[in-house]
Amino acid sequence: MSGDDSIVFIVDDDPSMCEALTRLLGTVGRRAQAFNTAQEFLSTKRPDTPSCLVLDVRLPGLSGLDLQRELAKADPPIQIVFMTAHGDIPMTVQAMKAGAVEFLTKPFRDQQLLDAVQQAIDRDRIARRHRAELAELRQRHESLTPREREVMTLVVTGLLNKQIAAELRTSEATVKAHRAQLMHKMKAVSVAQLVRITERLGFLPPGR
């Protein structure tokens, strides 16, 4: 709970609320940064650490929901915890559908908030890890030569080396060599794994 590099962003037009929340989060050792308007938050550069956003729905200028929409477009996405002085069901539903972590009504119990924040940070962490992994896989794929990519494409469709060689009008030996190389590069130990990598990368082979 303490000592990690995560940060909690707070956007609320009531400075008292901002102050109180910052204090509360401080009691559990979380870092917090508060903004009074959505615009301020958007224009501030976010550090690349796990983070989440605690957002009041009713804001001057850009409303909370609007901000959510904006942030959904942005990359990387951020986890949001909504709060409001008065809520109605349509607003809640809309926010949750758009991917919010939690929707809290003021005044809320401290534990509610802290749990929501934890959840959000965790989500963010996972998301980050996934993104990093994907980036890694992509990089590996980039390092393949074009020939190797071709071979990989055909390998994941379940073709034998012989068939691949026929397809590419080359020798089986060459194919084998390519195959070994690409498996190494992609750090895959089996065809099944290679297939999974391909899926993750989004290069699903056309069905045969």
Added chain:
Amino acid sequence: MRWDSVAAVGWPVTAAYALAYFASAELGWALSVSIGNYATIWPPSGLSVAALLLTPPRAWPRLLAAGVLANFVSDYALHGLPAWVSLSFCAANVLEGTVAAALVRRLVPQPFTLERLVSTIAFVGVGGGIAVPCGALVGALTVTIAFGKGFGESWLTWWIADLVGLLVFGPLLLAFRNAIGVREAPASRRRIVEAALFAVSTAIATAVVFDLLPPYRGGPIALYPFLLWGVVRFGMRGASAGLVLVSLITVASTLADRGPFAVADLPPLGDMRLAQFFLCITALSFLSLAAVIHERDRAARELGDLYHTVRQSERRLRDVVETMPTFAWTARSDGVIDFVSRHLRTYSGLSEEDASGAGWPAAVHPADIGRHEARWRASLASGDPFEDEVRYRRDADGAYRWFLARAVPLRDERGAIVRWYGVSTDIDDRRRAEALLAGEKRVLEMVARGESLAQVLDGLCRLVEDHADDVLASILLLDGDRLRHGAAPSLPRAYTEAIDGAVIGPRAGSFGTAAYRREPVIVSDIATDPLWADYRETALPHALRACWSTPILSSDGAVIATFAMYYREPRSPSARDQSIIEQITHLAGVALQRARTEEELKKQAALLGLAPDAIIVRDLESRITFWNPGAVTTYGWAAEDAIGRVSHDLLQTRFPVSLAAADAALQETGQWEGELRHVTRQGTAIVVNTRMSLLRDARGAGTAILEINRDISERMRAEHLTRQVFDRGPDAICVVGRDYRYQRVNPVYERMQQMPAEKIVGRHVAEPPGSAIFEQSAKPHLDRCFAGEHVRHGEWFTTAAGRQYFSVSLSPLHPESDRVEAALVIIRDLTDHMLAVESLQTTQAELARASRVITLGELTASIAHEVTQPLAAIVTNGDACLRLLATDLPNLSETRKAVASIIRDARRAVAVVARVRALLKKSDVDRTPLDLGQVIRDVLALVQSEMARHRIVLRTSLADDLPPVLGDRIQLQQVVLNLLTNAIEAMRDVAGRRRGLLISARRDDIGPDAGVLVAVEDAGVGFEGASVDQLFETLYTTKPDGLGMGLSISQSIIRSHGGRLWGTPNAGHGATFQFVLPAWIGQTP
């Protein structure tokens, strides 16, 4: 010697007469009978009467005196008569002479001459019959008294003697003095010899008869032949001379008793009487004969002279006729020609015999013979003068020439025609000239008709060809330095095409050279002339051997074309050819010039047709003679309708000055310009700017008036409009120049500045407001405007009238050029507007604020937000505190901060609540007397746009006599607004019918007091099943978004004002909500 003037009868003549008288008296004495002194013949009688007849009466006294003297001397001195007797005798002679002369003078015209029979008879009759007896009377008386002789016999003797003297001696003197003043031609020798012979022979004969021969009674008769000889050969002179001789010898012989008369058986006086008788009769006879012969002679002479004169005239006439260069002829009354003048004979080759016979037709052109003869016959028959144009054949070459033959008849005194006299004049040249002129006229007519140039040129060529023989004419037009084909009706096409476009020059054929040299060029032989070197081969194949060319000049001497005349043989022009060419060339110049001018005129006329202005020409009676297409457009009358009409009537002209004044100005200066009012065909009145000019003829008299009219109605309207705008518009307008000075101001500006225009114009804009303000506000705007920008701004100004809002607009003005010369500044006073806007904005803000505060839904939301915030912060801070305290070493400083925040936020929450309550309580203090009508109007202003957006049709019925109501303006406005809003909402979805909203306010009475009833009626959805009570329940609403607070709050406001609010559904659609409030009766709350 002329004796017909007194002066001529001078002393010499008188003396001569006296001597003659004396001599003749002595002769008388000598011849008197010795017995009794009877004179047998008294010569002085004749002498004196003759002398008196030859001289003027004024001379008679001296002659008579001379005679008397002579007579007296003779009678008294020589013959011893007593004085008184001789005087008496003188008196008798005087009497006789005077009476005779005077009477004869009366009877016979002067000068007296015996050569007329009448004169002779008068002489004899008066002299012998009257004068002599009178004188004899006196003489006889004297004799009777003096000598005692018988009166009768004395008288007779005296009478006869004097008579004989008169008859014999009188004529003698008269005959030899007959030629008065005329020198007689000396007689020829033969005549003198003959006269002498006659005198001698007569004397001898007489002597023989009376003296030598035995007395034979018939003897005296033998003297008659001699006397006849004298009369016949020598006239009166011969007669008188013969008579004198005979008389003297007869008397002398008889006195001597010799001769036939001296017969013994007669008394002594009887023979004398016989002799006297013989002498008287003889004298009378031969004098008469002489007179008659004289007269005959004279007549014959005159006739002879006449005849001679006539013959001479005739000869002269014939000479004239023969010499004059006319052809004259005469014809008898039956038409046969009997004289033909020499020229005509020579010309026609006819002789007179030929002409008189049937030969004359040979000289006449066969085609004319029939007509000519017919006309001649007709004239002969009718006697009318004859006239005919006919061709005579010229014998020399057989050519026929035209003559005009005319003849007139000569009539005698009965009117019958005696002769015909005719003259034929050569009119051949004239006819040719006429033909040429006719040809020229035709060409000119072609030009005047506006026929094409090609046709005119063709006509000219044909004219030349008609009047000059064997010629082929052509015309080439000069274009720059090339000659282009104009016309050549008879030349071969190939040739004309070949020379088309030839360049003029010193050796360019006849035509080119003529154009180059600007003078005629004659080439008699194309084959040899050097000028045709370049064109010879072109011309010769077409058999063209001679070419004469003349340039055709314009009126300013420039060559515009050339004539070229070709012949098929080498030849040079005759004088006649040249004259024809000259004439036609001149005509060609005129025609070509005219054709050019025509083209120019057509162009100019077309311009007139294009001109948009109305161009009218009218004569001095203002009748329209020309009406251009511009006038048709301007006035709507077609040309045929306008021409001939009086322009002032047609156009219903109205002059700014009188018509007479305008005409006078026009006559004086020839120009008039001004603005008129005209009425078009359609009846529209227009204003035209007219410029009139007087057209004058060569003498300077006015002939017509040219009017150029431009319709300036639009411009005038525009100007008028502009003026109206400037003068009468509600805004203050001024024009400021680049020098920041006023150029023009309008009346509103004057009022604004509270200064007359004269004081403002010219002043610098900075002057009234002060230069600082000018620099700050006016100058920057003006500068922007001068730079070409349209500037608009509105500001609050402090003026003499207080604080005012002006909207100022500045527009750049470029009156003449692209440069901005001035700024048009328009200032609109929007003070009231702005104040109203401000007040409205204030009202709106208040109302908005009020509505936001009063409407419970809003209120709740605002409370919720404003209170929840601090409360939520408090809760969170509290949680934070608990957590901070839950550790082993609690963070006390942070905890304290948290607690301080909690208290702060709690106070904030309290303040919010307090503020809300305060707002709610506000209402009780602000109650004033109100005009509900105005309250309603204010609210209507606010919802206007809302109603427009929902297409609500608003009707108001606000009475003027509403009593004032005491109340809170804001709250009551809120109520009205609530009702209106409800009504609008109710009709929001109404379709198919009118969204009518009626708001009304009128006096009403509730109980004993007066009041105001306000009603809002809509055509909306109505109650929709709810009951009245349900509507007014708190939170009840039919509106989808509503919170249901409106009506209940409104009701509580009305109740707190002492009134009542209720609603009823309408019979048709919608509902009506009404409230009633008590009128304020002047009490202060």
